[in-house]
Amino acid sequence: MKQSEAGCAGCETLGTPEQQAKLHAVIDSSKATPGCLMHILQEAQGIYGYLPMSVQKVIALELGISLSEVYGVVTFYSQFSLTPKGKHRISVCLGTACYVKGSDKILAEIEKELGIKSGECTADGLFSIDTCRCVGACGLAPVMMIGEEVYGRLTPDKVKGILDSYKQEEQNA
Amino acid sequence: MVNLKINNIPVTCPEGSTILEAARLAHIEIPTLCFLKNVACVGSCRMCLVEATGARGLVAACVYPVSEGMEVHTNTPKCRKSRKVTLELLLSKHKKKCLSCERAGNCELQRLSVEYNADEDRFEGANPSFPIDDCNPSVVRDNEKCINCMRCVAACKKQHVGAIGPIGRGFNVHIGSAGGMTLAESSCVGCGQCIVACPVGALTIKSDEAKVQAALEDPAKKVVFFTAPSVRATLGEAFGLPVGTNVEGKMVAAIRRLGDCEVFNMDVTADLTIMEEAHELLDRIQNGGTLPMFTSCCPGWVRFIEQHHPDMIPHLSTCKSPQEMFGGLLKSYYCETHGIDPKDLFVVSVIPCTAKKYECARPEMGGEVNAALTTRELAHMIKTAAIKFCDLPDEAFDDPFATCSGGGTIFGATGGVMEAALRVAAKKLDGKFEVVDFPEVRGTSPIKEATYSVGGKRVRVAVASGLENAETVIQAIKSGEKQYDFVEIMACPGGCVNGGGQPSLPDSIRNSVELRDERAKALYTSDKKNTLRRSDESPVMEVLYRDYFGSPNSHKAHEVLHTSYKPNPRV
Numbered sequence: 076m077k078q079s080e081a082g083c084a085g086c087e088t089l090g091t092p093e094q095q096a097k098l099h100a101v102i103d104s105s106k107a108t109p110g111c112l113m114h115i116l117q118e119a120q121g122i123y124g125y126l127p128m129s130v131q132k133v134i135a136l137e138l139g140i141s142l143s144e145v146y147g148v149v150t151f152y153s154q155f156s157l158t159p160k161g162k163h164r165i166s167v168c169l170g171t172a173c174y175v176k177g178s179d180k181i182l183a184e185i186e187k188e189l190g191i192k193s194g195e196c197t198a199d200g201l202f203s204i205d206t207c208r209c210v211g212a213c214g215l216a217p218v219m220m221i222g223e224e225v226y227g228r229l230t231p232d233k234v235k236g237i238l239d240s241y242k243q244e245e246q247n248a
Numbered sequence: 249m250v251n252l253k254i255n256n257i258p259v260t261c262p263e264g265s266t267i268l269e270a271a272r273l274a275h276i277e278i279p280t281l282c283f284l285k286n287v288a289c290v291g292s293c294r295m296c297l298v299e300a301t302g303a304r305g306l307v308a309a310c311v312y313p314v315s316e317g318m319e320v321h322t323n324t325p326k327c328r329k330s331r332k333v334t335l336e337l338l339l340s341k342h343k344k345k346c347l348s349c350e351r352a353g354n355c356e357l358q359r360l361s362v363e364y365n366a367d368e369d370r371f372e373g374a375n376p377s378f379p380i381d382d383c384n385p386s387v388v389r390d391n392e393k394c395i396n397c398m399r400c401v402a403a404c405k406k407q408h409v410g411a412i413g414p415i416g417r418g419f420n421v422h423i424g425s426a427g428g429m430t431l432a433e434s435s436c437v438g439c440g441q442c443i444v445a446c447p448v449g450a451l452t453i454k455s456d457e458a459k460v461q462a463a464l465e466d467p468a469k470k471v472v473f474f475t476a477p478s479v480r481a482t483l484g485e486a487f488g489l490p491v492g493t494n495v496e497g498k499m500v501a502a503i504r505r506l507g508d509c510e511v512f513n514m515d516v517t518a519d520l521t522i523m524e525e526a527h528e529l530l531d532r533i534q535n536g537g538t539l540p541m542f543t544s545c546c547p548g549w550v551r552f553i554e555q556h557h558p559d560m561i562p563h564l565s566t567c568k569s570p571q572e573m574f575g576g577l578l579k580s581y582y583c584e585t586h587g588i589d590p591k592d593l594f595v596v597s598v599i600p601c602t603a604k605k606y607e608c609a610r611p612e613m614g615g616e617v618n619a620a621l622t623t624r625e626l627a628h629m630i631k632t633a634a635i636k637f638c639d640l641p642d643e644a645f646d647d648p649f650a651t652c653s654g655g656g657t658i659f660g661a662t663g664g665v666m667e668a669a670l671r672v673a674a675k676k677l678d679g680k681f682e683v684v685d686f687p688e689v690r691g692t693s694p695i696k697e698a699t700y701s702v703g704g705k706r707v708r709v710a711v712a713s714g715l716e717n718a719e720t721v722i723q724a725i726k727s728g729e730k731q732y733d734f735v736e737i738m739a740c741p742g743g744c745v746n747g748g749g750q751p752s753l754p755d756s757i758r759n760s761v762e763l764r765d766e767r768a769k770a771l772y773t774s775d776k777k778n779t780l781r782r783s784d785e786s787p788v789m790e791v792l793y794r795d796y797f798g799s800p801n802s803h804k805a806h807e808v809l810h811t812s813y814k815p816n817p818r819v
Contacts, residue, residue, distance in 0.1 A: 128426070128427045131426065131427075132819045135819055136819060141409075141411070141413070141819075142426040142427075142435075142819045143401075143410055143411060143412055143413030143424075143425055143426045144405075144410060145426070146426035147414050150416050150417070151414075151417050153417075
């Protein structure tokens with residue numbers, strides 16, 4: 076077994092001073108409540124967009140529990156992510172209705188277009204891809220979300236245009 | 249008290265007992281896998297399912313409380329079928345390399361599978377592959393053999409280390425350290441309590457048998473063994489002898505039959521540790537040194553301090569452990585007096601402890617001990633060599649390191665180091681002090697305290713075993729709640745007799761015999777029989793200090809017998 080790189084996770088930064096202040100505020104306000112770990116992890120993911128090891132270490136130290144306990148919870152729930160998310164989070168629905176309408180092909184097209192797999196983030200930090208189960212828009216199947224925007228009745232040939240509109244917006248900004 | 253019937257047998261047990269506890273009172277066996285007395289009780293493996301009145305479906309006996317008038321049936325077709333399927337599901341994802349597995353014949357999953365006629369091929373699991381983690385000097389983890397019973401996780405948490413936990417979900421659940429760290433990079437202290445907790449072969453000792461065998465077969469090497477105090481009290485268990493049998497003579501005879509070697513008694517350097525440590529304590533008390541002084545003979549405890557309480561390092565005694573003192577003594581004094589080049593001397597320690605393997609590898613120890621074999625590895629080497637252990641004659645240790653005091657012998661049990669040190673320190677403070685028994689620090693209570701007045705000095709002591717209890721003592725010291733002068737800590741609950749390298753006994757024995765007490769008794773009996781009780785009475789000490797070290801804590805003694813520690817914080 077190879078030595079991992081996580082051993083030096085302590086070298087990772089804890090983000091901006093604002094992020095650090097927010098993290099400590101969340102921990103301080105909840106740590107007296109039994110069972111506060113889930114809440115703190117959700118808030119921390121909101122602050123950082125994901126849960127880097129450095130943040131998990133701070134949470135473990137502050138709550139007086141082991142890092143392995145925190146990590147166990149983070150890896151159990153699919154809502155938590157160990158990797159950074161993009162500025163624009165793409166979420167492709169693989170629920171029943173979307174799936175029978177070919178959402179797997181939509182996902183494959185996005186992966187091809189961006190050159191990353193589901194669960195990953197592009198090198199420029201612009202896009203990340205995830206899958207989800209039903210966004211409540213089955214009538215529009217197959218569906219994906221980018222940020223809070225819902226795109227329905229998709230076909231693989233529509234994917235490039237949609238992604239390009241975000242890239243264009245970024246260039247204009 | 250609550251009255252109930254188990255398999256139609258009336259049982260009376262205290263309120264709040266579980267069905268499992270009640271059944272054990274009535275000598276009714278209920279199979280368990282994830283349950284381990286005093287360590288783990290989560291009711292997750294479903295092996296102990298029984299039928300009970302008032303309950304819907306089968307209930308887990310290890311967690312289900314008894315109630316008045318309850319009727320429990322443990323051996324119905326429904327129970328047996330459920331256990332069989334549970335076993336078959338566990339086997340569906342178990343790497344079945346049973347023939348060569350270290351735990352073959354001593355595996356709880358194997359034993360239950362035979363008892364319940366489980367078919368190992370009935371279901372095929374998803375079987376994700378996991379690499380074997382053998383980076384750690386003490387523990388090897390093979391997650392493909394793991395049944396996720398979580399006993400190791402509970403044992404590690406109970407040690408206040410928490411280096412491991414469950415990761416992931418579903419078929420991908422596996423036990424490991426956060427962020428994909430290997431065990432070597434984690435906060436593992438190497439105590440090996442996880443290994444003795446494991447019901448299967450997922451956790452094993454990192455073996456040094458091959459290294460030792462190669463040295464025994466190398467004509468250029470002179471091989472010397474020395475055996476730690478507690479090994480003689482447990483080695484017999486690996487050969488079917490009752491728990492608590494002292495097999496010192498047979499152990500020496502068996503090692504001699506492994507190859508051309510000398511066999512020494514590590515109780516001698518336990519005496520030496522006491523001489524150095526007792527004088528260091530007196531020096532700290534009389535000259536305003538850092539107090540309380542902590543014992544430093546347990547490498548798991550030393551590593552715990554370095555990782556979790558680096559600010560407390562000045563409290564650790566600078567004495568090396570008996571293992572490392574022996575290494576130093578052999579590579580200096582013994583080589584000099586016997587005309588041996590230290591690089592031709594291959595030093596093997598036989599120890600009850602997996603952390604000692606890590607200790608050998610610490611750079612500040614200079615590699616003076618070449619290999620550390622645990623009790624289990626020695627037993628395996630004896631079996632490989634086809635030596636009929638129980639038929640061996642009793643043989644004596646080799647000179648010049650054969651004779652020890654009783655103080656050196658009791659090092660292997662919690663409170664033993666403290667008692668041995670008190671014997672010497674008290675005599676030194678008051679020449680007329682003749683007491684050698686300090687019952688207050690004996691026994692397996694988690695934390696023991698006592699205050700002694702000797703020669704006008706008050707000495708406040710505490711003894712803790714198990715790192716969870718060590719943490720309690722440290723917090724009490726840090727908060728100012730407790731003041732002590734001398735604190736003994738052993739990382740394993742009960743001390744070295746319950747070390748991570750000791751023979752694995754199935755939970756059916758561990759749940760009914762008080763292992764720590766029985767094993768410790770063998771050492772205290774040996775101490776009682778010894779005409780020499782105080783370490784300074786040993787003729788070997790007299791020779792060593794007269795001919796080589798001069799006096800305890802001398803310059804020479806510091807060179808060979810002392811060391812230093814450094815912070816190594818980990819989460």
